[in-house]
Structures are given as C-alpha cells and as structure tokens.
Amino acid sequence: MTNIVWLRQELRIEDNPALYSAAREKAPVLPVYLWQPDSDASAMPGGASKWWLHYSLTALEKALAALGAPLLIRAGAPETELPKLAAAYNADAVFWSRAYDPIGGAQDDRLAETLQRAGVACRIFAAATHLINPDTVMNGAGTPYKVFTPFWKTASAMPAIKPLPAPTRLVPPRKKPAGVTVNALKLLPEHDWAAGLRDAWTPGEEGATAQLERFVDSALATYEEARDYPAQQGVSRLSPHLRFGEISPRVITAVIDSVCTERRDPQLTHNAGVYLRQLFWREFGVYLLRHFPAMTHAPMRPEFARFPWRNDDDALKQWQRGLTGYPIVDAGMRELWRTGWMHNRVRMIAASFLVKHLLLPWQSGAAWFWDTLVDADIANNTLGWQWVGGCGPDAAPYFRIFNPIKQGERYDATGAYVRQWVPELAPLDDKHIHTPWLASKTALNEANIVLGETYPLPLVDHQEARKRALDAYAFVRQG
DNA sequence: TTTTGAGTTGTTCGA
DNA sequence: GTCGAACAACTCAAA
Numbered sequence: 001m002t003n004i005v006w007l008r009q010e011l012r013i014e015d016n017p018a019l020y021s022a023a024r025e026k027a028p029v030l031p032v033y034l035w036q037p038d039s040d041a042s043a044m045p046g047g048a049s050k051w052w053l054h055y056s057l058t059a060l061e062k063a064l065a066a067l068g069a070p071l072l073i074r075a076g077a078p079e080t081e082l083p084k085l086a087a088a089y090n091a092d093a094v095f096w097s098r099a100y101d102p103i104g105g106a107q108d109d110r111l112a113e114t115l116q117r118a119g120v121a122c123r124i125f126a127a128a129t130h131l132i133n134p135d136t137v138m139n140g141a142g143t144p145y146k147v148f149t150p151f152w153k154t155a156s157a158m159p160a161i162k163p164l165p166a167p168t169r170l171v172p173p174r175k176k177p178a179g180v181t182v183n184a185l186k187l188l189p190e191h192d193w194a195a196g197l198r199d200a201w202t203p204g205e206e207g208a209t210a211q212l213e214r215f216v217d218s219a220l221a222t223y224e225e226a227r228d229y230p231a232q233q234g235v236s237r238l239s240p241h242l243r244f245g246e247i248s249p250r251v252i253t254a255v256i257d258s259v260c261t262e263r264r265d266p267q268l269t270h271n272a273g274v275y276l277r278q279l280f281w282r283e284f285g286v287y288l289l290r291h292f293p294a295m296t297h298a299p300m301r302p303e304f305a306r307f308p309w310r311n312d313d314d315a316l317k318q319w320q321r322g323l324t325g326y327p328i329v330d331a332g333m334r335e336l337w338r339t340g341w342m343h344n345r346v347r348m349i350a351a352s353f354l355v356k357h358l359l360l361p362w363q364s365g366a367a368w369f370w371d372t373l374v375d376a377d378i379a380n381n382t383l384g385w386q387w388v389g390g391c392g393p394d395a396a397p398y399f400r401i402f403n404p405i406k407q408g409e410r411y412d413a414t415g416a417y418v419r420q421w422v423p424e425l426a427p428l429d430d431k432h433i434h435t436p437w438l439a440s441k442t443a444l445n446e447a448n449i450v451l452g453e454t455y456p457l458p459l460v461d462h463q464e465a466r467k468r469a470l471d472a473y474a475f476v477r478q479g
Numbered sequence: 480t481t482t483t484g485a486g487t488t489g490t491t492c493g494a
Numbered sequence: 495g496t497c498g499a500a501c502a503a504c505t506c507a508a509a
Contacts, residue, residue: 387488396504402488
C-alpha cells in the first residue's frame with residue numbers, strides 16, 4: 001500500500017497539504033510529477049517557464065531524495081498515468097491540490113472520476129497556492145466580486161491559514177519507481193539563450209526562501225516608495241517562485257507578520273501592509289479566472305469585441321525586440337528577453353504602449369509575455385492585460401494613457417535602468433536619455449548614436465498616438 | 480428596489 | 495513651477 005502524491009503546481013515540501021497529509025499516514029509515499037506535452041496548447045508553458053521548470057524540478061528531486069522518497073517524473077496526462085501508477089503500486093489513494101483555472105479544473109474532474117472508477121481514493125486539497133479559496137469569497141448578492149478593493153476587504157479579513165511544516169521524513173515505496181530524468185523532458189532550449197536567466201535567478205524552494213529573506217531584510221521597510229523605481233531593488237521578485245509553487249503565499253504572509261510583530265516598527269508594518277495588498281492582486285486574478293473562465297481570450301467588457309485593433313506584425317516585432325524608439329519601453333522589453341522578468345512599473349508602461357500607442361490587441365501582448373516571462377501565470381497574465389487594455393474588471397480608464405517619456409523621467413530620472421538594458425544609449429546625457437530624438441547632433445555624435453541606425457527613431461509620435469487611442473476608445477463607447 | 484459612494488498604478492491644460 | 499479640474503460616464507457593492 002502506497003500514497004501517491006501528485007505534485008502539480010506546488011513544487012515544494014513546506015506548506016504542501018497533499019504531501020504533508022500523505023506523509024502523516026505513515027504509509028510509503030510516492031511523489032509524482034507529470035509533464036504534459038500533449039495538453040492544450042494554451043496550457044503549455046512558454047520557453048522561459050520551461051527553463052525555470054527544469055531547475056525547479058531538479059531542486060525538488062534533491063529535496064525529496066533528502067527526505068527519503070525520490071520523485072517520480074513521467075510524461076503523460078494525469079488521468080492516464082495516475083491510474084496506471086495506482087495499479088502498479090497498489091495505491092490506496094492519490095493526493096493532490098485542486099486547480100482553479102479552467103483547464104486544470106476540468107482535469108481534476110476527469111481524474112477524480114477515473115480514479116474512483118478504479119477504486120482508488122482521491123484526497124483532493126484546497127490548494128495552498130493561494131491565500132483564499134475562490135469559491136468562498138462572494139459579495140452581498142452572492143455573486144463574484146468584480147472590483148478589487150471590496151474583494152480585498154472581504155478576502156483579507158478571512159482567517160489566515162497557518163502554513164504546514166515540511167515533512168521530516170518520507171517512507172519510499174518498496175518498488176523502485178520507473179520514470180524519466182528531468183533532462184529527458186527536454187525543457188532547456190536547444191540554442192542556449194538562457195545565460196541572462198541563469199545570472200538573474202535561483203529556481204527552487206531554497207532560492208525562494210532566500211529571496212524572501214532578502215526582500216524582508218532589505219526592501220520591505222521602504223516598499224511603498226521604492227517599488228515604482230525599476231533601477232532599484234525595491235520589489236520582492238518572488239513572482240516566478242510563487243508561479244511554480246516553490247514558496248506558498250501563506251508562508252510569505254506568516255514570515256512578514258512575524259517580522260512586523262517582532263520589530264514593532266510602524267513604518268515597516270505600514271509597508272508590509274502595502275505589499276500584502278499586492279499579494280491579493282494575485283488572489284484576485286485566480287478568483288476572477290475561476291468565475292469568468294472565458295477571460296483568457298475574451299474581453300470582460302463585451303463592447304470591446306468591436307475595438308478597432310490594428311494588425312501590424314512589423315510593429316509587434318519591434319515592440320517584442322525592444323526597438324520602439326521609446327527608451328523606457330525598450331529597456332523593459334529587453335529586460336524581459338534577457339532575464340525572463342520585467343519590473344512591474346515597466347510592465348504597465350510597455351503593455352500600455354502596445355495596446356494604446358500601437359493599438360495592437362492585448363491578446364498578442366499576453367501571448368508574448370506568456371512565452372518570455374518566467375513568472376507567466378495564466379490568471380495574472382490575463383488580469384494584467386485586460387486591465388491595461390481597459391476591457392477588464394476595475395480596468396484603467398480609457399483616457400489613462402501612460403506617457404512613456406514622462407514615466408521614464410519620473411521613475412528612471414537618472415536613466416540608470418535604460419542604460420542597463422539599452423547600452424547603445426548609455427553615453428547619452430541624463431537630459432535626453434528618455435528622448436534621444438530631441439538630443440542635439442553634437443550630443444548624439446559624442447555618444448556615438450546614429451538615430452535610425454544604432455537606435456530607432458520613435459515608432460509613433462506620442463501625441464498623435466494618444467489622440468488615435470482616445471478616438472478608438474470613443475468608438476467603442478459609442479458603438 | 481433605489482440610492483449613494485467609490486473605483487491600483489495618469490496626463491494635460493490652463494490659471 | 496504648482497495646483498486643481500477635466501478627461502466621461504459607468505459599473506459595482508452595499509446600505
């Protein structure tokens with residue numbers, strides 16, 4: 001008799017309800033990860049996510065081996081692989097955490113049915129991937145919230161669930177598992193473009209814990225102010241760790257709460273509150289997707305179906321490559337390409353530029369982010385892009401059009417961020433670092449810049465693009 | 480049912 | 495340079 005633990009979105013051993021419960025029963029534990037190459041194309045991780053997954057699985061293998069039970073890795077769908085494994089190991093039960101996205105949820109239902117037919121018990125847990133269960137937070141009318149603040153008030157007032165400890169020891173099944181190696185999944189790119197990712201990140205539970213510690217020690221106390229400046233280390237950078245379940249948001253909350261209690265510093269406590277509120281945007285994302293599964297592809301506001309999006313592959317490519325001619329946008333897009341991540345402030349600027357300045361559909365931006373972000377998460381990505389597009393719940397009003405010049409000058413006043421990611425502009429003086437097309441010939445010569453050759457001229461004029469966007473949004477409103 | 484207040488992250492214009 | 499208003503109504507949530 002064996003307990004199978006299917007590890008899906010929680011690639012960690014601490015605060016893992018399925019693993020914890022299976023381990024408590026003293027029976028042998030078989031932890032399983034399933035790679036699903038044939039699943040729905042929209043559910044397949046993008047290139048950057050696959051890179052991360054490779055190292056996350058490697059770390060998980062090591063952690064589980066240290067506890068005594070090696071990880072079994074297989075390729076295949078859970079509803080075919082898990083019943084096979086249950087039979088081969090004479091398993092009494094399969095333990096796993098529920099998924100709240102449409103594809104994962106449907107998979108849960110199919111798996112539970114198949115296992116029950118085979119006489120195997122299903123021990124399904126509310127996922128510790130999130131702080132709330134999306135099915136339990138509703139407004140007074142009994143319908144799902146569509147506005148963040150009231151959602152947050154209700155959701156954050158729910159009693160916090162204490163994180164579960166990591167099991168100290170696991171009993172392996174007698175039979176040696178026959179799986180594949182992480183390498184066999186071929187998650188790493190054939191052509192190695194991942195040097196920037198390797199420099200920037202340490203995937204895995206240990207890396208996640210270390211990152212949380214760094215954030216709490218060095219940035220949390222100034223989070224509210226510093227989080228908007230992309231050249232500073234002002235944000236948590238925990239998003240990919242959360243995405244792969246290498247750390248649970250309950251652990252993050254518990255650690256921060258205990259630090260605040262210990263230090264009794266009102267400024268720290270205030271900033272911690274600002275950060276924890278941000279964590280609830282992640283909750284809001286999964287919550288909305290649970291209740292409005294079509295939002296991954298369809299605008300939440302139906303009138304946006306007639307939005308006059310343009311079709312311009314050249315412009316899309318220039319945006320993707322960081323060649324729009326607007327330094328802050330290009331810096332962000334190149335940070336993304338190199339490191340698999342982009343600072344939140346710059347995500348808003350770059351995304352707004354695609355949707356409002358270029359009038360390209362938010363779905364094409366979402367697709368690019370899906371492929372290039374190490375933290376690509378279907379719920380967060382969808383919410384973020386619908387918000388920017390103005391077609392989501394609680395969205396940015398249509399007349400709120402980020403000015404990429406002003407944003408650059410305000411949040412990257414010295415140009416440190418632009419200089420890091422757009423090195424061809426680095427020698428330019430601060431005054432024109434966000435507007436190279438306004439620099440004098442002498443200044444450009446001295447900086448070795450030939451506009452249109454070494455760095456592009458602006459793809460669109462801000463004022464004209466702004467007017468065009470306002471007209472397009474007016475068209476949607478009036479029908 | 481009706482009413483009322485509020486709504487992540489901005490920009491521009493004119494006094 | 496600073497400040498407030500306009501952008502333009504609309505939807506959501508709760509009383």
